[in-house]
Amino acid sequence: MKHEILDVVTREWDSAxxxxxxxxxxxxxxxxxxxxxxxxxLRVPQRAMxxxxxxxxxxxxxxxxxxxxxxxxxxxxxxxxxxxRYAPDVNLGxxxxxxxxxxxxxxxxxxxxxxAKGGVRIDPFNLSRTEKQRVTRRYITEIINFIGPNKxxxxxxxxxxxxxxxxxxxxxxxxxxxxxxxxxTGKPPALGGSEARREATGRGLVSLLPLAAHHRGVKVEGxxxxxxxxxxxxxxxxxxxxxxxxxxxxxxxxxxxxYNRSGIDVADAMAYVEKNxxxxxxxxxxxxxxxxxxxxxxxxxxxxAIGGVITPEVAEEITASIMIEGANGPTTPLADPILNDKGVxxxxxxxxxxxxxxxxxxxxxxxxxxxxxxxxxxxxxxxEIMNKAFDEVMSIATREKTDxxxxxxMKGIRRVADAKLARGVFx
Ligand code: NAD
Numbered sequence: 001m002k003h004e005i006l007d008v009v010t011r012e013w014d015s016a017x018x019x020x021x022x023x024x025x026x027x028x029x030x031x032x033x034x035x036x037x038x039x040x041x042l043r044v045p046q047r048a049m050x051x052x053x054x055x056x057x058x059x060x061x062x063x064x065x066x067x068x069x070x071x072x073x074x075x076x077x078x079x080x081x082x083x084x085r086y087a088p089d090v091n092l093g094x095x096x097x098x099x100x101x102x103x104x105x106x107x108x109x110x111x112x113x114x115x116a117k118g119g120v121r122i123d124p125f126n127l128s129r130t131e132k133q134r135v136t137r138r139y140i141t142e143i144i145n146f147i148g149p150n151k152x153x154x155x156x157x158x159x160x161x162x163x164x165x166x167x168x169x170x171x172x173x174x175x176x177x178x179x180x181x182x183x184x185t186g187k188p189p190a191l192g193g194s195e196a197r198r199e200a201t202g203r204g205l206v207s208l209l210p211l212a213a214h215h216r217g218v219k220v221e222g223x224x225x226x227x228x229x230x231x232x233x234x235x236x237x238x239x240x241x242x243x244x245x246x247x248x249x250x251x252x253x254x255x256x257x258x259y260n261r262s263g264i265d266v267a268d269a270m271a272y273v274e275k276n277x278x279x280x281x282x283x284x285x286x287x288x289x290x291x292x293x294x295x296x297x298x299x300x301x302x303x304x305a306i307g308g309v310i311t312p313e314v315a316e317e318i319t320a321s322i323m324i325e326g327a328n329g330p331t332t333p334l335a336d337p338i339l340n341d342k343g344v345x346x347x348x349x350x351x352x353x354x355x356x357x358x359x360x361x362x363x364x365x366x367x368x369x370x371x372x373x374x375x376x377x378x379x380x381x382x383x384e385i386m387n388k389a390f391d392e393v394m395s396i397a398t399r400e401k402t403d404x405x406x407x408x409x410m411k412g413i414r415r416v417a418d419a420k421l422a423r424g425v426f427x
Contacts, residue, residue, distance in 0.1 A: 012050070015093025017307045017329050021100045024333055028409040031402070038417045042103075045096050046114075047072040051142040055134045067091075068139045070118040070146050073099035076419050079150055080116035081106060081185075081357060081364075083157025084164070086127075086135075090119035094307075098157075101328050102357065104412035105350045109389045111361045114416075116152050118143070124159035125277075136164050140171040147172070149182035149368070155360045156186040156232065158306070162198065166191055182367035185360035194363035195375040197356075200382060202236025202304070204355015205324050206244065207386050208347055209300060212322045215394070216345050224298040226250035226320070229305030230269065230279055233326040233353065237302050238266045250288075250296050253279045253305070257293045260285030294318055303330035310335045318344060325349040340403050348405035350412060351393055358385050 022043055029039045048071045054063045069092055072080040082102040085095070095117045102115025120139055124132065140147075147154060156165055165187045172183045181192030189195065196203070213220050223246045227238045230253040238248050247263040255278040258264060264284050272282045294301055294310070295317045303309055304326030310318075315335040323339065324347040325331065331339070331346065339346050359382055366372050397407035 012092035017097040018093035021097035032410050045071045045073045053138045053142050067121045069095040070143045071095045071099040072116045074103045074114035077114040078112040080152040081113035082116035083155045084118040084160050085157040086120050086124040086159030088123040090121040095119045105354045107412035107415040109354045136167045137171045140168050154184050162188045185363040192367045196378045197359045199236040200359035201233045201353050201356030203240045204386050205352045206240035207383050216321045218299050221245040224249045225300045226298045227302045228252050234304035242266045252293050255280035257288050257290040258285040259288045303327050315339050324352045351408045
């Protein structure tokens, strides 16, 4: 953080993802003739908190200070819900954009939450386990009055995982004086975490693959799939796709990209990453340039890493007929029309990756009731919610003669706008 205080205020909102989220919102709001009074209210978050805090390095050589954020976009629908991201380029605008996407996502699948998001501007790959624990506990202490099981419930996102959620649950519970499992979702099952939460986002998005394939006339068995990102979302999406009978021909992470025409053994790749943290050095295929991943000859691409990777130039090169967005905001607004003109069926992030927050919702409900469901119940309910949302979005798209992103956002924005209008303006 050193020396960056002066221009921090201007830079904080300067985020490509926020501009992308607002411009997409504006386009859809205009298309649906949304009341401008409501639209204005939804463009900016209701609450945004920014903190700075120190953490000590393991070798006692330095105390580093970092920036942390928590943004609650809409408080109208119930408590707010959204992940916490640790990444070197996190800023207020990015977190605000992700909180907005969470609002639409929850509304599209019918969950009783508004959107939130949190983040710490830090590179998680440079932290030891103990440093990460200290960062997490201090960050949560800084935002503790902002969150709560009936207020705002965090979850994992990029750079955070079940262990980080466990530290959050412990830090919050220590301050409150008793265990509060419902403060966070995506926890280990031993602490009240739900069965099937870890795999939920990847599995949820791949549950839409057969529906999308049916619409595009693509055969699921043997369909060639490419996945960018081999973290929580990417690896379980790749695994679920291979379990469906697809051939996963390409995978990548921030260290390398691997191609294997006859199919990558996803379980092997997962075991390798479990041991080595990254894909670099994995021998299950040829190493290719990461920029060439989306150019591979394939049927389905699943961007499941970072935002803004499908630019107009990348869109021009895509050969796949289906794209299912695992990451949040992977497609830039200018790339969308190119994909649509090429006839690529894009299943948008707000629908495709909603499996994570859906099982998080199940986890929260189970924690509040202290009554836990079986994996079979959870997977069945997840599939039911995802399939229903897909069918509803598809029928809006057919009725409105529009793409799935516009249709999904129309559904989500309509629900939130109706709730706002029903509650009225206070006082
Ligand atoms: P993660 O930290 O577990 O994994 C991120 C992966 O992306 C890692 O494999 C990393 O190496 C890779 N990556 C980073 N930069 C890359 C680059 N430039 N090129 C290729 N790979 C790169 O994060 P995650 O939880 O899997 O989240 C991935 C995306 O999915 C994010 O956009 C996140 O917002 C979104 N998402 C996550 C969840 C969830 O439940 N975890 C839910 C909904 C959406």
